[in-house]
Amino acid sequence: MLWGGNEGCSASEDGGEDGVDSDVDMDVTEEAQGAIDETQGLVEGVASDLVEVDDIDPPLMLMDDYGDEDLLLLCFLLVTVVVVLSQLDGRSVRRPPGEVVVVRSDFFPRLKANRSLKAYRRTYTFDYGLAVLLTYYGNGCGQDGDGIGGAANQLGMSRTAALRYIQKLEELLYGMMDDVVYFPAPTADEEWDDLVEGFSARGGDFPDVACIFDGTIVRTRRPNEHLGFYDKSGKPSYNCLAAIDYRNKFRYIGVFSGSNSDQSMWNQSEVLGARARHICPPGINWLGDSGFKIWPFLMVPYDERRGKRLTRKQRCYNYHLSSTRILVECVFGKLKARFKVTHGVTDRRSHQTNARMICVTVVLHNLLVDIGDKEEFDIARNDEERKQARGVMNAYNQYWDRTKSEVQLAESKRDSYANYFYQNDNE
Secondary structure, rough: HHHHHHHHHHHHHHHHHOOOOHHHHHHHHHHHHHHHHHHHHHHHHHHHHHHHHOOHHHHHHHHHHHHHHHHHHHHHHHHHHHHHHOEEEEEEEOOOOOOOOHHHOHHHHHHHHOOOOOEEEEEOOOHHHHHHHHHHHHHOOOOOHHHHHHHHHHHHHHHHHHHHHHHHHHHHHHHHHHHOOOOOOOOOOOHHHHHHHHHHHOOOOOOOOOEEEEEEEEEEEEOOOOOEOOOOOOOOEEEEEEEEEEOOOOOEEEEEOOOOHHHHHHHHOOOHHHHHHOOOOOOEEEEOOOOOOOOOOEOOOOOOOOOOOOOHHHHHHHHHHHHHHHHHHHHHHHHHHHHHHEEEEEOOHHHHHHHHHHHHHHHHHHHHHHHHHOOOOOOOOOOHHHHHHHHHHHOOOOOOOOHHHHHHHHHHHHHHHHHHHHHHHHO
């Protein structure tokens, strides 16, 4: 009421100043007063309505105005907003840096100008090449990984460079094989005597032993030409025939496919077989297992297969032969412990490459024996027995073939050894 009166007063004053008729101002004031009274009546009506619905929950009234689809849509939008805000990276809303940092360097232009198309052919010293070869042979190929790549990573070179140095050193060491792995000449009596005396100094029971023969299996991946490379267990492998002396050195190594037996490797060898009679001098014994055929210079145990029952003399002979022949198994274990690559050649598929690798491990083994494996034994030399044994063997022609009579000679020689061992053990 006062606000309306004041407005009317101000209007009348303004009108007085402007020269407006006072009767018109009074009519306007009455109309405004009527509008105010009408507004107050409406407010009182609304207040009375609110008093009547005071017990009703306003939120429920609002929710009733929306359908289920609208509520579901609102919930989905709320979840979407929460997920987006949770994944928002605060760094993305930062303002860009006001300062631009520029590093001025001529490194990349100089590198581009000085680069060479043959930069990948980086050369290393001989020490690095030998180190990667020994690392590869020492760590092995592994069943699941790449042995060459692992050796290259350890020395900080690429696999291609490591493979190139390994191949070159393998060719070099393989060329040294004839000078490192060899039999003494048939006329080199002193060398053969040293081999015999070495076995005697190690406590070998069998007399006049110079070399021991046996075979070992080396696993491999299936070669490209895989026919005949499966051994008796059905796995691809190589069968290696070796001869060792008392110093744990190899005197012969031959790599054949896994399907070959000991006797098959003996027959296929370019050095052994019928040609072995030109190598082993009279009075010298070579030892082998029951997989070899008996020769006058190759003593093998009595065969217990095919239901044969051995006598006490024969078992005594087999015991003394095995106690001396076990040395070859120790040498195979030492070779595979030094060069774990011989546990399984899995990096390569070429037969020639794998065979060369096995031969190189034997060459390295002999070189390491000469360099660091110093083994000295007390030599007990019996010249009289050596002279008698050579006299007996000189009575026969050394250029023989393995005929029936020669087989009988070898068997009689074995029987005489059996009697000798049996008498000594029962004294």
